[in-house]
Amino acid sequence: MIVPTANIAHSGINLTNCESEPIHIPGYIQAHGFLVALTADDFIIRYVSENTNAFVNRSATDLLGKPLDALLSGTELPVADVAAILNVGKRENAWSRMNPHRFRLNGRDWNLIAHQHDNLIILEWESADTTPGNLEQQLVAEALTEVQSNRTLTELIQNTARRVKQIIGYDRVMVYRFSADWHGEVIAEEKEPHLEPYLGLHYPASDIPRQARELYKTNLVRIIADVGSTPSPIFSVAEQREAQPLDLTHSVLRAVSPIHIEYLKNMGVQASMSISLLYRGELWGLISCHHATPRFVDFPARQAAKFVSQLLSSALEFRKDEEDQAFLFQIQQNEQKINSQILKDWDVVVGLTQHPVTALDITSATGAVLVFDNTYYSMGSVPDESAVAGITNWLGTEPFDTVFQTDRLPELYPSAEAFRDVASGLLAIALSKDLNEYVLWFKPEQVRKVTWAGNPDKPVTVAENGQHQLHPRKSFEAWLQTVRNTSEPWKDAEISVAIKLREDILQVVARKANDVRQLNERLRTAYEELDAFSYTVSHDLRTPLSSIRCYAEIIMEEQGPAMDEDTRVMFQKILDSTERMRSLIRHILYYSRMGRTELNFKKLDMPKLLEVIRDEILVTENKKNRSLRIEFGHMPSIYGDPTMVNQVFTNLMSNSAKYTQRAKEAVVRIDGRETDEEVIYTVKDNGIGFDMKHAAKMFDLFKRLENAANFEGTGVGLAIVKRIINRHRGKIWFHSEPNRETQFSISFPKEPRTP
Template sequence: MENKAAINVTVPKNYDSEFCGSIPLHLVNLIQPHGVLLVLDSETLSIRQASENVEQYLGIGLEELLEHELAAFVPQKNVEEIKLKIKANSNHDKIPLSLTFQVNGENVAFTALVHPKEEYVLVELEEAEKAVDEVPFIGLYQHIKYLTSLFKQAESSEATAQLAANELKKLTGFDRVLVYQFDPQWNGIVIAQAKEAGMDDYMGLRFPASDVPKQSRDLYFRNPYRLIPTRDYAPVRLIPIVNPLTQRFTDLSDCNLRSVATVHLEYLKNLGIQASMSLPLIINNQLWGLISCHNIAAKNPSYEMRSALELLSGILSAQLASQENEQAILLRVQLRSIHARLLEQLYSNQNFADGVLSGSTNIQDLLSLSGAAVLYEGGIWTSGETPHHQEMKELVSWIRRNKGTSLFATANLGKDYSRSVAYKDVASGVVALPINAEQGEYILGFRSEVLQTISWGGDPNNAIQMEADGKTYHPRNSFATYQETVKHTSLPWKEEELEAAEVLRSAVLEKIIRENY
């Protein structure tokens, strides 16, 4: 049987790079040049560290700026606003201030983000009028309201994601917008796409976890978006290099201007794009996926546009969460109905094995199984397609030794227990409900092999190419579709199905205890 790969298919290999995931991206001491970074003493608000490009934006040299109080350069009301931010310790609200600097005798407005830390305060500055979008604020507000109502009408998470991709492309003018969902192993699959004609088609492709390594994934909980207006920028250093307040590199985890790893800029080049912006989709405090925006030419959306996208990513996350929860509730209701009928049958049969395996409703209906077996008091009862009796005894012995006494389930039995490959056609997936594990007494549920084709965006085995020094590495330079057939796997087990299995196990144990005692 062959099936297109589901989002939660068990990919045979782990593509999450420990090497990439261990690089300290937040301690780079570099920013992108489309703004300025100031590091202030949290007590005095004196400027202790600044990006080298301050003169370009503020008309003030580094030596004139460093060790002076911010109050010497901005109005007192701005200083008071920053003090309030620090007092509230509101570094997670990401709400900007408007700061006015006197630049060459003229007042210049900057959009400022303030990030209070224990020993210092980061202030990110971008010129307020630098990037002007076609859409005025009222237009953005109307578009957000319109999109919110559209999302609510969508019938599935896939339809919602596609709507989002289409509408965000229209709103922002990015050349390509992808909605990208993570599988359980942190590979990402493109579930929605809107793009200009002629651009590469990534719909349905899976990208290895090393493309967004752990360190990058973690930073999405600190930053509402990641913007690279142009990949060809020259990074700007912080001076002095070591933060004089901590004697360490300044932590730029919360900083939107933070410079990007060179390997990521090379990755954008290989994708054929100049600018990118990505926003997290967070559901139940987990990174569910990303909205990824690509542009062939350099592009720097205004702060208003970025804020609108940030808001929309939150609205989209909430809508996707709602749809997933609704699907889970419907499945639970369906499983409870089957369980109720199965329970009635269980108690009307003298032998619990007959009650579970036979009749108009059985365990195969409850857990979508191709076969099931009960091993109890030396006997074996089966229904549907199962391995041979001796194979099941050996399997149970292995489960007891290696998986403990709690419920065990896998959709890729052959990966852990190589002997099972001999009967993969009937048991590539197994769920084991221990009745008395020490005695090898179990209820077993089997799922047959489902060949699943994964289409990767480039060969995932070549996702990272190391140089001879063992330190320098490059991303793959081809994103041509690479197909992999996943063997020895069954359809995955849903959380709700495993909950239903545990409830059934409890009912069986209760029946056994009642009859024996």
């Protein structure tokens, strides 16, 4: 049984057909030629176009299932000549180099274009032009010479359009460049004077669907000789798999989608030709050619036009690579400089942000932000800090681990529309998503006026059967659109160098973390040595000190009556000095061990704790026959280690008592208050005070202010207080006026925190 292999694409067209239509197996060819497909092993005819009868006087019914002889038996073309060509093509897989083969068939000159697909050899016959090809050869030679010269790319593109027009004789030849979203723009045009210009017009991506773009990468030249002709169906014998539609991916006669035919008719085009422009194997653009009347261009002329386009593709690749390499080299140099800065400074922040070359210089961005260690470091023009915080929080929810980039940030993150003037484009590398650490680069909005060739939205109509049908637009009048919320796209070079910078930063961070581990190990060793030293101080030094004190007391007791007054005073100074030394040793031991003592947090009864300290201080001070009053205000509870908190208030209250000795009516007041987050206590006195200019060394170990020189002390007490407060994750601050007052304030978190 003889069956047609036509695809359903030539019947109803619904909304899903445009992107999914299998255009490589339409089941039809164009009417200006005919097609025969043979099995490669025995040259038996398995597919044939219906119009074959018009060219060789044999119907499809007569030919299907027959050997090649049946096709040529009634012509002057020897079967052996064709068979020899097919055998060479099979043996050497040299189809593209061999095409076309010129034959005379039934009084006409024909070009035979052959190729093999799977186990089928597909023969396509087209009319051969009898005019000489000298002009084509001359134009190709000129194009080759021009590409080798130092012409600008713009000139090369425009001259390519002109030469292709001269070769094929079409009314209009356009060079059409694709953007990242696959919509196209006419960037060069050669046309007849009476035609309106299309230069600068944009065409939506839907004009050339995805599957068509894929075919353009494989089959570089396509021609539609007559939009108004009726395609010829392809027939096959219904035997097993042979009844499947013939794959016409590499065909030169393949019919096109009815939607595209309707599109061309709406434009007033009767013949069309397209030539692919590739960059690194991907579709960069098209040379799109239109003619107002049917026009066939034979295979050699099409190949000449293709060669000119391939020269342009080579120039595109060379010039673009040259430009990209120059840009890449520059930003790579900057990245290497930044890496050297980071290593030299041993500081990520300084290396990235505080040199003449910063992180901003590895892209063409206008602003950058380093988000590191809960701090924002800005370079150039960037959104405000709250906006950047919003971006980083959003990035934390996005599914990427290394790099993120977009030139349409407001479309993905609507809040960005508020600052699109500085950040419509975003490139981000994640240093640590868990810690919310990133380097961000921003590009501003580029407001563009895009002129479309007609409204880019395809109209939908409802047929009598209720089915929705999609049709190409009928009007191609200029349709202006303002494009917002987009930036200049990110280059591959920018992304790759940003990734390299990320690796360099993380390496330094890792090395610093390793250094911290080593320092911790050294610190542990130092603590062990300090323990040994503390034991030496407490044992080896305290023992001879006790002996000195003991011997001095014995001498004073035994020789007391015989001593003169000067000698007695000297021995008393020995006793006082040994007591001060014992106190100093005791404080040093406490300070050194305090940092490693485990805290035991409890809710403390502050009235009870403070009253015990007050009683101890008053007992000591009353022996000195002085007037001292210690007052309490509000005393809220705090969470802390009982021993350490006792030490804090003992030091502060004792200092206040000591430094009010010269006051006529000495007063020390302790008062507490609560906020939402913490409990704050103040210890205030009316003692000698101090100049705030000297406050910087208040908590230094063994440091004492000048006006305290005449008062007993070791210079360790406030250092101990500061260390205890730090262990409790609290704060300490102070204010003083000489000879008037001093106030120390300390705060503790309301809830205990892990130190």
